[in-house]
Amino acid sequence: MRKKKQKPKKQRIDSRSRGIRYGYRSGLEEKIAKQIANAGHEVVYETDKISYVVPQRNAKYCPDFKLPKKDGFFFVETKGIWNVGDRQKHLFIKEQFPEIDIRFVFSNSKSKLYKGSKTTYAQYCEKHGFRYANRSIPPNWLKEHDS
Numbered sequence: 001m002r003k004k005k006q007k008p009k010k011q012r013i014d015s016r017s018r019g020i021r022y023g024y025r026s027g028l029e030e031k032i033a034k035q036i037a038n039a040g041h042e043v044v045y046e047t048d049k050i051s052y053v054v055p056q057r058n059a060k061y062c063p064d065f066k067l068p069k070k071d072g073f074f075f076v077e078t079k080g081i082w083n084v085g086d087r088q089k090h091l092f093i094k095e096q097f098p099e100i101d102i103r104f105v106f107s108n109s110k111s112k113l114y115k116g117s118k119t120t121y122a123q124y125c126e127k128h129g130f131r132y133a134n135r136s137i138p139p140n141w142l143k144e145h146d147s
Contacts, residue, residue, distance in 0.1 A: 028078045028107050029064055032137060039142040041067060048075070050100065052093045061089060063102060067137075068145035074101035076137060082106065082113070082121050091128065102130070103141065109134040 023045070024030045033043045044066040051060050063075035079086070082104075093100065109122040109132055125132040133141070 026078065026080055028080055028105070028135075032065060032076065032078050032105055035136055036065065036067065036142070039139075041142065050093060050097065052089075052096050054089070054092060059089070061093060067141065069101070070145060072101075074103060074141075074144075076103055076105055076141075078105045078107075079121070080107040082111075082124075084114075087113075087124065090130065094128070094130070104130060104132040105137055106132060106134055 024033060029045075033045060036043050046062045046064060048066060049060045049062050051058065053059070064078050065076040066073050067076060077090075090102065093102065104121075104125060106121050109125075110120050113119050113121070113124060119127075122132060122134075124130075
């Protein structure tokens, strides 16, 4: 009995693989980088590190993007999944460095914090005073340096 030749599988490149290929960790980061570039800004990706203290240990956080604003700059952090560790980290940073402006772009701001939760990412941000957007950077954020 002869075996049929199997066709080679086509390799699909998902957005995560494509993002990693170009230096980003996710497809959302790649999309945001393109949006920043298309708005005429230089794409400044993961160039800064913010040292903060987690109780009993020192830690570092590297924001995804840095954008100009009138009196300085702000950071944009992209999130597909926003797990409890990431949420705690941002609460520590906000408490220790209230002057640092970190904003979030979620792939879906209506996602629940965890299975069965009634709280969405958006509601969590509103409760804790984080600025956020859904799927892309709002145009007014990109124009803040002109104000």
